[in-house]
Structures are given as structure tokens and as C-alpha cells.
Amino acid sequence: MENPDIIISILSAIILSLLIAVIVFVQQFHKSQESLKKLKDSFERLDEQAKLIVKTDLELNKAQEELDKRLNGLDALQKTSRRITTTLDEQEIFQRLDKSMIINFGFEKNLVFIHDKTGKLQPRLNLGFSDKDVLTIIAQIEKDTSIINTLKEGHTISSANAQHQRKEFLMRLLNSNYFVLAPILTKNGMIGIVFVGNSAYAETVTESDEEIVSILASQIGQATENARLFEEAFRASQILETKVHERTQQLASALEDVQNISKSKSEFISSVSHELRTPLTSIKGYASILMAGKLGEVPEEVRKRLEKINIHSDNLVQFINNLLDISRIESGRVEMNMTKCALAAIIENVHDLLTPQLKDKNIEWKTDIDPNIPDMLLDQHQAERIFINLISNAIKFTPPGGIIMVKAHANSQVVAVTVSDTGMGINEKDIPKLFDEFYRVDNEINQQVKGTGLGLALVKKIVEAHRGRIWVTSQLNKGSTFHFTLPIQ
């Protein structure tokens, strides 16, 4: 303490140092304050950004949830559709639309009502309600015409779109915080109602729920309508089937009558023909004896009459023979004597037989016979009768100078034969009856030349007895063509 100056200097230095330290500290403090403020500002900016992120994220989450719900609904719809559209039984539609399927739509309660014939709603599906609850719900809904009318107009009613009072009423009635009611519509209007609902917090109803339930109701409506149409069609077909059966029985009975009559007719013809042929043979025999002069000289006038008796007797015998043949073929009493025959040879034989008549009328004879036609199994005598009848007819109706052509060609199964002429042709109206027994076309030639009307009927019977078919085509004044087939085997 000897040198106060030194002490003062030291103290001054200390105070100065302290002063400097305070100044530095204050500067540092201000710096820290600024940094802290900057940090706070950064946090605030960060928080503002976070709020934006949260807002976007929340919207994304809502969109995602809605999308998930829609996808679930569509998936459930697709499964439901596949199940209910593959049946045409109304009862089965609702069996297939079982409760577990409804759960897939994300709802825990479900009711499906369908109008019965009296227009009253009947429960067809029930998930989550007692029978007593269901009856109460039906009664309340049917009583509220405004609800029914809204649904009839095709609108859905949901906890999202219903007015407050109606929403409260339905929430209480259906014991569901969230619900959708959709009409089941068909072309004929509303046939029922679908309800789905949830009381869980997790399942709120959105527009996509309404859409999905509406589509489900449409599917039920479509499936039910299809089932009902099918039911109607099925019933109609059953009635038709019964009628067809009755008519078939009537026709079978009529056919049996006709067959019996035909049989009686054949037997009658056969019997009469036999009875006629015996005295006819005697008549022809006695006429021949008289003509031969064995019983004395016969005057010329008598001879002429006896010759007429002889010719008419021959015609009558021919007629009776044809009748007998038809009758036998019809009744199956004629047994076909099938042997291997060459068709070309048969045609040539018949040509030889009829050559005089062809020459008489100066008719040109032409053939086009396939040389590759194999030998066929035929009753040669009957086959010759086919050609004799057809060619004789052609000669009869072909004017002098005309042409008759016979063609025969084979395919793998049958030989097709045609006999064509350049005659007067057949009127179209006569064609369907041409092969009927005793039918004779009313034309000039038939009026002049007598005939029995049995020739073509006999031809048809013989062709059919060979399992063939016969038909005719013709043009008036140009000619006719008779077609027939004979099986090769």
C-alpha cells in the first residue's frame, strides 16, 4: 500500500477489464437473443409448413379412405353380381345373397324387402334385426308415404342426404347411425327396398356408399325381374307343352283311325279285286273260246263285239293288277326281290319295249347314263315298272317330233334319275296331287285317252319301297321332268 498510484492503476485496469467484459457479454447476449429469435422464427415457419402438410395429408387420407371404400364396394358388387345373375330362381337369388356377402359391402346391418302380390313388403333378407323389429320397420316405412314416394321416384335415402327430421326417424327406426335405403326398381316400377346400415363409428356413409347400394339394388331388381320372366316363360311353355301333348295324342288317334280306314280300304280293294279277277278270267276265257269258233262259226258282228270284250277285259285285268300291287305294297305284303342289277340295262330293256310307240309318234329318245353307276340292289321287275310307267306317260303327253330324255347320275349314296319330256307340262295346282291314287289331271289328252289314275301312284309306292324319293317339276307347254332317287346300297 506504499504506492497509491500503482494501486490506482491496478484498480483502473481491473475496472477497464470488467467494463470490456461487460460490453463483450452484452454484445454476446444480443447475438444470442438474435439467434434465438431466428430459431423461433424458423420453428414458426416450420410449424406453418407443417400445418400445410397436415391439411394436404388429411385430404389425401380422406380421398384414400373413400377410394378404398369404393374399391371394396365394387369388389363386393362384382362378387354379388356373379352370384345372383347366374340363377333364374327368385328364391335362390336371396339365398345366394347371403349375409356374409352384405358384410363385404362394409355394413353390419341389412334388410331386403320385396313386395308380395298384394303390394305388401315382405322380408327376404335380414342381418342384425329380430323378427319383431323387422315387422315394426315394415309397418313404419309403409305408413310413411313420403319415404315410399321418394324411393318410388328412384332416389336413395341415406344418413348423408336425408333431412334432419327424416334422418332422426330412420336412425331410431333402423337403429343405425349411418344408413342407406335404396329402391329395387324394375321396368314395372319399385318392387322392393334394400337397407344397409352401421352403428359403428368407423363406418360413415358417403356418396360412394349410396352409389354402391343403389347398384346393388338394381342388380337385385334385374335378377328378380329375369327370374320372374323366366318363371312366366316356363309356365307358358309348360301350358304349351301340355297342349302340344294333347294335340299330339288327338292326331295320333286320328292317324290310327286313318290307318285303320286305309287298311280296311286296302283289304276291301284286295278282296274286291280278287273277286273281280276270277269272273273276269272266265269272261275273257269264254270270249276267247267263242272268238276261236270252237263252239261254231261266229258272225262278223259278233266277233267284233267279242274282240271288244277281250280288249276291255285285258284293260280291266291290268287295272285290277295295279290296284292289287298298290294294295300289296302299302300293306307290306309284297316282298321286294332285291338282286344286283345294272340300271343302264333296265333302261335299255324298257326302251326296247317302248320303241314301237316312240317311232309311231316320231319321238326322239335320248339318254345320259353315268357309266360309273355301280350295280344296285333292286327288284328288277318293279324297277322296270317305274320306267315303263314314266316313259309311257311321257310318250302319251309328248307331241310328235318331241324329245324324251332319261338321265341317271350317282353320288356316294344314291342314284338320281330323271325322265324328261317336251310335252304339254302339268299345271302347278295339279302337282301336289299327281301321285295320289285315281288322280287324273284334267287336260285334253286325258279326256281322249282313258286311264286309271293308278300309274304314278304305283310308281311312287315302288320308289318308296326301295327307300327312294320321287317328285316332279314342270312348266306348262314346255315339258315335265320326273325325278327319283334310288339308294345304291
Place this chain on the structure above:
Amino acid sequence: MSVHIGIGFSQDLNAEQAAREAAENAQNKLGFGRIDLAMVFSTTHYDPHTALSAIHNTIRCSKLIGCSTAGIILADSIQTRGIAVLAIASEEIKFGIGLAKIFDKTDLYQTGMEFAKNTLKNFGFQGRQVFLSFIDGKIPDHSPFLKGLQEILGNIFPIIGAGSSDDFYFEKTFQFYQDTASNNSAVGLILGGQMGIGVAGRHGWRPLGKPRIITESDQNIIKKIDGEKASFLYEDYFQGEADKLYSSLLSQITILYPLGIYVEGNKEYLLRNPVKVLKDGSIVCQGDIPPGAEIHIMIGNKDSCKQAAREAAQEAQKNLLGKKPKLIIIIESMTRLKLLGRTAFQEIAGVKEIFGDDVPMIGMYSHGEICPFESLEKFRKPLIQNESIVILAIS
């Protein structure tokens, strides 16, 4: 070492039929005459008394526990309606079960202790490995109960827990114990003996926005955040949407954006779902809230959830020390089911990829989970979480 496991499931709409079918399936798949333990999970579409009675009439099991759930996790699907039965028969694994009734004025801490003691008594003097409990999810604060359990079992003993749920109705949940289905109760299972376990839990949510401080709280109630009423946090972020906080128990907002509490030493934030917002703006949570803690609004998405599930599976697998698991039990928050929606099974498929397709798997969707969560400490302490997935692998 032989462990027989059979899992049966039925979705029949009739409770009796569904329970019978599930039990029969479990017995058939077990392929063994005796059942030492049956674990039953049922959605709330079924009358629990009818279901339990049908199960007991179908199979003979010496011990049965289970609970109601918002959904059932199976190896090949996730079902939001149905009954599942897990049947186990083993000479090596030992089982002890217990029941605790919880009344309005019950001291949950005391009940938790009694519950642990009773379950241990049923288990006997054997090496215990893990405690599994199902507690009524409607009980507001699970923390004192957990503390009571830890008092007896030890602070770091692995406890896995689930709050039984009822698919967002928040009306009535059930706990199954032997032939009784009750609510306001907890059922527990101690597993031990010659077995290995791998336990892990994750949530996958990340903090969003600026950190805030819980300035006032009382057990499971957050009263003030940054000096403002607690609900202001949500009101500030969600404005118009925040009205819904008051109108529903667990709103969409709080499911998607839970609260995250930073806990020193934990790798993930501790998640809390606000289960209720009181008129004064206080937020009620399922577990205790430490005052002074840093709190955030949390954000997650489907990918972060799936990634968290994979990480939990990988950690549980790692804890098995190379042994192949014989059974996987999953406890997962029902809020994750809501968030994941149609993609929920993708999360489980990710878990299956870790353990293998052939490992039997069963799980339930819970309302609150208990699990030793990932922490920096060697010994992990079980905590109450929300929105998490907990995986128990047994080898």
C-alpha cells in the same frame, strides 16, 4: 422338444357355430389330444358367453384366455368379423393365467400387483419368460396397472399388453378367462419353461412441426401445452376439423395425427392417442403423461407403418438368437387397421417375409399396447403406447 400349435378360425354368422368351427379347426390343426392353453379372439359381432360355452363344449383345454377385438390377424388374411382359437400343447412351455376385476374406485396399482401375484401363483415356480395381458380397453389410464405389474414382475421384465377393443364402438369390450367372459377386467398369461422369445414393438410415426412443452398434466390428462389449453394444439393445426375432437371419442384426426412425447433414451417417440377431449380443453390419454415433456403432433403413412412392422419383426427375430419361431403373436393398434385399410394385410405380409410363410401366426387389433420399446438402454422397460404393432415370437 415338441410344441403343438393349432389355429382355427370361423366367420359363421352364428356365435355358437362360429366358435365350434374355430375350436374344431384349432384342435384338428393341433394334431394332439391335449390342449394346455387356448387363446381366443372374437370380434364383437358375437355373444361372448355363447361363444365361450361352445368352445368349452367342443374342446377340452386346461387354460383359456382371450378378449374381444376389432379384427383378427391370421397368417393368410385379416378378418374384421369372426372367432379365432389358438391351441397350444407342450411339455416344455409352461403357462400360468390370471384374472383381475377392475371396479370404478379400484386402486389400479394395487390391482396390478395382485393380478401379477395371482398369475405367478398359477404359473408356479418355473423360469418365466414373458407376461401377456389383455385389459379392458375402456379403462382410461393403464399406467398405474402397469406399474403394479412391474412392481411384482420387475421393471425390465418383458410385459406385453393389449387393450381389448370393439371396433370403434367404445361401448363394451370383453375379456375371456376360462369359461367366463367379462368386462372391466384384465386377463393375463405368463409363459415360461424351455422356450425362447423375441419381443419388439414399433409405430412408424414421425414428429411434425415445432416442439411444444407440456406445461401442466395430471397422470393421463394433458391440461396445458405451452401455457395454452391442450386442445389448442389440434385446433391450431386443424381449425374447422377440430370440432370433431369434442364430438367423438377417437376421431379420425387423432388417429391419423396422434401426440408424440419425446422420452430421453427412447429411439421412438412415445405415442398417445387422445381418447377424449374434456370441456376445458384437457386431453385424456390412455397412459401417463410426464409433465415438462416435449410434445409433437405426429404424422405417419401406410409406408411408414409397414416399414415399422418390418423393423419390429426383424428385431423380434434378432432376439430369438437364430432360432426359428414356432408361433408369432401380433398385437396391433386398431387405429393402424383404419389407417391401412385395404392394404392392412400388406403389413402382415411384410412380417411373414421376415419369419417365413410356414410359421403359425395369430393376432388381434387392440386399443392401447404395452411393450418394451426400442431404447438406447440395454434393458428396455415396458411402456404403454398407442398406434403401435407389437410382435411376440416364440421359439
